[in-house]
Amino acid sequence: MKDENKRDLYLKVRVSQAEMDAIKRKFANSGMNTLSGFVRAMIFEGYIVHIDENELKRLNVLANNIANNINQIAHRVNVTNKVYKEDIEDIKSLADKLIQPLLFLQSKCLQLRH
Incomplete structure (x- = not known):
């Protein structure tokens, strides 16, 4: 045998x-x-992992744009000493745009685990 x-x-x-x-x-x-x-x-x-660099760059650009927008809102709040409902809604909207690609990326990374 x-x-x-x-x-x-x-x-x-x-x-x-x-x-x-x-x-x-x-x-x-x-x-x-x-x-x-x-x-x-x-x-x-x-594992052999293919990373689409264009998608990561797009995600990075989106995160930078969101950070810039939040900084502009924070600056306006500091200058006027007022928080506007529209600013809060903008921040929530920007966060929603970022969370979906991040959740997708997270799900792909978790698939690599045994």
Whole structure:
């Protein structure tokens, strides 16, 4: 009867010196005991994550615009010493525009967990 967990096959992968250095650094930081175990863990449990940089930039621009608008409202409150209902509604509206993309991003990040 053959032991199915016996590791008697080899996987040969060519890497550059810079790639090998990076692998060794990651292995050293992993806390794992063997490079083979580390590589297997990365193959079977690792992730390749594609991040749409345009979406992140759009989210960053939105957050900056919201921060600027809130700062303008805060400045107006400090100058006039009055809080206007419209300003509060604007802040709530701006927060609503930001929360949906952040919740989407959070859900995607949580999907990466086992």
